[in-house]
Amino acid sequence: MIKIGLLGCGNVGRIIATHAESIQVIAVFDIIPGRAEELAALCHARPYTDFDAFMQEDFSIVVEAASVDAVRYYGEAVLRSGRDIVVLSGGALADDEFRERLVDVAREAGRKIRIPSGAITGLDNLKIGQVSPPRQLLLRTTKPPASLGMTATARTEVFKGLAHDCIKQYPKNINVAVALGLAAGRDADVELWVDPAAERNIHEIFVEGDFGDIYIRVRNVPSPDNPSTSYMAALSILTLLKNLENPLVVGT
Ligand SMILES: NC(=O)C1=CN([C@@H]2O[C@H](COP(=O)(O)OP(=O)(O)OC[C@H]3O[C@@H](n4cnc5c(N)ncnc54)[C@H](O)[C@@H]3O)[C@@H](O)[C@H]2O)C=CC1
Numbered sequence: 001m002i003k004i005g006l007l008g009c010g011n012v013g014r015i016i017a018t019h020a021e022s023i024q025v026i027a028v029f030d031i032i033p034g035r036a037e038e039l040a041a042l043c044h045a046r047p048y049t050d051f052d053a054f055m056q057e058d059f060s061i062v063v064e065a066a067s068v069d070a071v072r073y074y075g076e077a078v079l080r081s082g083r084d085i086v087v088l089s090g091g092a093l094a095d096d097e098f099r100e101r102l103v104d105v106a107r108e109a110g111r112k113i114r115i116p117s118g119a120i121t122g123l124d125n126l127k128i129g130q131v132s133p134p135r136q137l138l139l140r141t142t143k144p145p146a147s148l149g150m151t152a153t154a155r156t157e158v159f160k161g162l163a164h165d166c167i168k169q170y171p172k173n174i175n176v177a178v179a180l181g182l183a184a185g186r187d188a189d190v191e192l193w194v195d196p197a198a199e200r201n202i203h204e205i206f207v208e209g210d211f212g213d214i215y216i217r218v219r220n221v222p223s224p225d226n227p228s229t230s231y232m233a234a235l236s237i238l239t240l241l242k243n244l245e246n247p248l249v250v251g252t
């Protein structure tokens with residue numbers, strides 16, 4: 001059974017901890033002591049608020065479900081310790097300098113940085129963009145205003161531009177756009193909308209290239225404890241972990 005250290009004991013951390021059938025959560029870490037303790041009790045793990053102490057535990061992979069800042073603070077140390085890291089807050093890798101350094105560290109340590117598909121689908125074959133760059137790569141995200149901590153009386157566009165700029169303004173809501181760009185090999189264009197009539201977190205992906213064109217629409221159910229995070233994101237991590245040691249690899 002894969003032994004994991006969970007970095008982040010919020011909404012996604014709780015879903016992982018309560019569905020951890022094919023994994024063993026050994027230790028959990030959060031800056032908020034009560035959260036670490038509560039989650040640890042749920043999955044019979046040990047709670048930590050001190051990162052160095054957390055890292056002394058016996059696990060082979062760290063699952064980050066915390067924040068863009070957490071990836072920046074701890075990503076390198078995780079890899080240098082000889083563990084892989086699953087990064088849900090992939091927005092941290094929008095910073096070219098940071099990403100290149102992290103990849104270099106992973107290469108030196110012989111470890112992997114795994115970005116799950118999170119709240120979208122299609123990252124597998126979007127990687128064809130690394131071989132044949134797409135002419136269009138657009139993510140149009142629509143969320144209920146509450147997901148962005150806003151109020152709005154009509155459908156409103158709150159951002160239009162490139163993913164690496166959008167993530168700076170909305171680090172808790174648009175990590176998917178950065179993952180999309182990392183898969184396809186170019187920064188994605190992003191439109192971020194709030195819509196008071198939306199009951200789901202909707203991600204529409206438009207791609208066009210030599211292969212033809214793609215349109216994907218994902219209508220995500222918001223998570224029970226954090227409406228800005230789609231429930232699919234947690235399921236995506238559980239699925240990644242379930243398949244880690246499977247010799248049969250499906251998808252590009
Ligand atoms: N790539 C994707 O498709 C998606 C990515 N996300 C990202 O995943 C992350 C987790 O999402 P949720 O569980 O819903 O968030 P949450 O806010 O419910 O939980 C995050 C937890 O991490 C802790 N935390 C934050 N920064 C930390 C740090 N520097 N050190 C230690 N603990 C820290 C917080 O105290 C909190 O308990 C967020 O960054 C979110 O933006 C969420 C949904 C989809």
Ligand SMILES: O=C([O-])CC(=O)C(=O)O
Pocket residue numbers: 118119171172173174175176177201220228229230231233
């Ligand atoms: O969960 C979602 O729909 C997307 C999200 O928050 C993110 O990418 O940060």
